[in-house]
Amino acid sequence: MKRLLTRVWAGAMVAGLFCGVTLAADAPPAHPLDSLTGTEMSRLVAILKADGKFTATTRVHTVDLVEPAKDEVRAWKTGKPFARRAHLELSDSGTVHQAEVDLVNGKVLSWTPFTGQPALLYAEFMGATDKALTDPRMVEGLAKRNLKPEQVFCLPLTAGNFGTPAEAGKRLMNVPCYVRPTESNFFAKPVEGLFATIDLNTSSVVTVTDTGALPVPGDGWGYTPGEVAKRLGALRPEARPARLEQKGGPNLTLANGLLQWDIWRFHVRADKRPGLVLSMVDVNDGSAWRSVAYQMSLSEVFVPYMDPDKGWYWRTYMDSGEYGFGIFMTPLRNGVDCPAYARFMPVTMPQDSGEPMAIPDAICIFERNIGDPAWRHYEVFAQSPDKPIPAEGRPATELVVRSASVVGNYDYLIDYIFQQDGSIRIAVGATGVDAIKGAAATSMKDPKAAAETRFGTLIAPNLVAPFHSHYFNFRLDLDVDGPRNDFMRMKLVANKTPDGLPRTSMFTVSHDMPVTEKAARTRIDFNAPSMWHFSKHAGAGPLGHDRSYMLMPGGSAVTSLLASDDPPVKRNPYIDYQLWVTQYDANERYAGGRHATMSDGTDTLATWVEKNRPLGNRDIVAWYTLGFHHITRTEDWPVMPTHWFSFSLMPHNFFPHNPALTVRPD
Numbered sequence: 001m002k003r004l005l006t007r008v009w010a011g012a013m014v015a016g017l018f019c020g021v022t023l024a025a026d027a028p029p030a031h032p033l034d035s036l037t038g039t040e041m042s043r044l045v046a047i048l049k050a051d052g053k054f055t056a057t058t059r060v061h062t063v064d065l066v067e068p069a070k071d072e073v074r075a076w077k078t079g080k081p082f083a084r085r086a087h088l089e090l091s092d093s094g095t096v097h098q099a100e101v102d103l104v105n106g107k108v109l110s111w112t113p114f115t116g117q118p119a120l121l122y123a124e125f126m127g128a129t130d131k132a133l134t135d136p137r138m139v140e141g142l143a144k145r146n147l148k149p150e151q152v153f154c155l156p157l158t159a160g161n162f163g164t165p166a167e168a169g170k171r172l173m174n175v176p177c178y179v180r181p182t183e184s185n186f187f188a189k190p191v192e193g194l195f196a197t198i199d200l201n202t203s204s205v206v207t208v209t210d211t212g213a214l215p216v217p218g219d220g221w222g223y224t225p226g227e228v229a230k231r232l233g234a235l236r237p238e239a240r241p242a243r244l245e246q247k248g249g250p251n252l253t254l255a256n257g258l259l260q261w262d263i264w265r266f267h268v269r270a271d272k273r274p275g276l277v278l279s280m281v282d283v284n285d286g287s288a289w290r291s292v293a294y295q296m297s298l299s300e301v302f303v304p305y306m307d308p309d310k311g312w313y314w315r316t317y318m319d320s321g322e323y324g325f326g327i328f329m330t331p332l333r334n335g336v337d338c339p340a341y342a343r344f345m346p347v348t349m350p351q352d353s354g355e356p357m358a359i360p361d362a363i364c365i366f367e368r369n370i371g372d373p374a375w376r377h378y379e380v381f382a383q384s385p386d387k388p389i390p391a392e393g394r395p396a397t398e399l400v401v402r403s404a405s406v407v408g409n410y411d412y413l414i415d416y417i418f419q420q421d422g423s424i425r426i427a428v429g430a431t432g433v434d435a436i437k438g439a440a441a442t443s444m445k446d447p448k449a450a451a452e453t454r455f456g457t458l459i460a461p462n463l464v465a466p467f468h469s470h471y472f473n474f475r476l477d478l479d480v481d482g483p484r485n486d487f488m489r490m491k492l493v494a495n496k497t498p499d500g501l502p503r504t505s506m507f508t509v510s511h512d513m514p515v516t517e518k519a520a521r522t523r524i525d526f527n528a529p530s531m532w533h534f535s536k537h538a539g540a541g542p543l544g545h546d547r548s549y550m551l552m553p554g555g556s557a558v559t560s561l562l563a564s565d566d567p568p569v570k571r572n573p574y575i576d577y578q579l580w581v582t583q584y585d586a587n588e589r590y591a592g593g594r595h596a597t598m599s600d601g602t603d604t605l606a607t608w609v610e611k612n613r614p615l616g617n618r619d620i621v622a623w624y625t626l627g628f629h630h631i632t633r634t635e636d637w638p639v640m641p642t643h644w645f646s647f648s649l650m651p652h653n654f655f656p657h658n659p660a661l662t663v664r665p666d
């Protein structure tokens, strides 16, 4: 059972705990923002032990690098010493503490009791599964469905928080089950209508909900080549491969802890909760390195389902805060997930014991030219029949930094893409297996189908995929030409033309500079479009313009349609606006709050903004949500085609000309 669940839960765990990947002695950190190394994680445990604060029963919920102050990091020079501190949240026999530990001097700097809910432990997931199947009410529910406990496996899911008395003081997970897979797909046979609610604090089953049995689908719905060929007759005929390649190796260099490629340099690490964290993102304008962003990372991922069924309404996951995009990073497959020539890097994540585990190939970095032009022009008027002049143009090459986090059934690809024209594109690719619900209907002609597909799509016989949304909030600490920036909305305004002109209307551009956090909250309005600029304060470029980077939503904006008093929205109120801007605060990192597990909405981006801090000429942070409403379809089954959506950070009057002019023609 443990092995089965482990495979379901995370490739990360498979890689780290069950396939014997042990950490080789790791190199010491080379940069103040480098991830905590495996050696450092072990040393944290040793320091706490020596201080009498770590026993055989201590469990580690969180280990985070405490970043040195921005000024300190910016002023740091290669070869100079730097601080290494870590923040930990630890539980032991019912008590929870947070600690700050100085790794350089081997000291516990602080040790304070903690009253909120720390992040979930791997052992809590496993324990919840085992507990569910030992409860007689669950065994009885299975028996009603002609199933024995050994025929099923169960998945603990975060239960949300709806502010009811029944939830108060508890640490709840809901645990539905599936019939053990007969093929590669672990989600094809839901045991619908039955789940256990477990309080992790007491390790007990609080309730068992049984809303009645539904048929378990017979098909295994595997997706391996053999399984697909068996079901569909054959795979497509063999084809000549069309592959990207890079002869002679990458153009990427590592200097002073920063990756450098083309006109870009930046720092990469991965943290347990957000996954990839890119820092100190600078661009070279031909004569100098200039800052674009101090840091960019995922801040929260919110996935509310839209089915009011007792077994579904609470499925309102905070995939990053509750589960973790770093700890659930998975090994990327050479030639499938990334081009064969990509550079693959492992990441180091803490286990429940505080000791490190390695996830191999968790990040891939590669350049790609997919045959598109960075720019081109064909000079029609220069042509003559005897002397044709070809188009002038440059091939576009971009650098991709990629990871894939698996949260249960979903696989999320996160890409940071650096372009030669000075733009950065941040893309999310959603794939994996839809969350599915058992149903009685086997076709839309079935009389039961109408009621069963009110909140989802029948995607296979006896399987409905409920509708839901995916919201990805990114924390973008933009420092455009330095930390002091202004936020400005460039609004497009409809205007009448002067009398006597054959034209009657044109648009003009007006500037609006919100100087407080509340005024800066911005919704996308297609009837009143605006462009969002982050500019160096009083930092005019060569022509006297503000030197800016513009955040381009790029067709991935969504209106939530959910009420603001809906409990999951209270926990994730940032979805009410696509863009928020705050004054920089090193402690504000996650839009859904520092502690997501059963959070109540009292610590979120929306509550910080109640301070309504001033923004003009300050160090400011942009928080942008992209996402999509997932109206499920048969093509999503048994595994979803990768659905990409993205936004861009684009220079606006930042460079004096097209930065891609200097790209070589060959």
Ligand SMILES: [Cu+2]
Binding pocket: 430, 468, 469, 470, 630
């Ligand atoms: Cu989806």
